Amino acid sequence: MAFIPLRTCVSCRKKAQKSDFFRMIRTPKGIVKIADDLGENGRGVYLCKNRECVERAFQGKKKGIVSHFLKVPVETEVILEKLVQMIKLSP
Numbered sequence: 001m002a003f004i005p006l007r008t009c010v011s012c013r014k015k016a017q018k019s020d021f022f023r024m025i026r027t028p029k030g031i032v033k034i035a036d037d038l039g040e041n042g043r044g045v046y047l048c049k050n051r052e053c054v055e056r057a058f059q060g061k062k063k064g065i066v067s068h069f070l071k072v073p074v075e076t077e078v079i080l081e082k083l084v085q086m087i088k089l090s091p
């Protein structure tokens, strides 16, 4: 049986394959961005592809958690807006 590594959502702690999550990475320049494809390297955090988890990680109880994990400041509004847009676009 193939071993499938599981990732954890930083917002709700749910575990799933990484393809089920949005991934944010810290670039070598110390900027947080949403990884375009799962192969992009860098320290990363995962978030469920739903509005609840995304908003909680940036505005609610878990505000600041992405920045905490990546150890750099996050442009919250920019990232949040992009993620919400991606959720809207996904089927």
Ligand SMILES: [Zn+2]
Residues within 6 Å of the ligand: 009, 010, 011, 012, 013, 014, 047, 048, 053
């Ligand atoms: Zn989640």
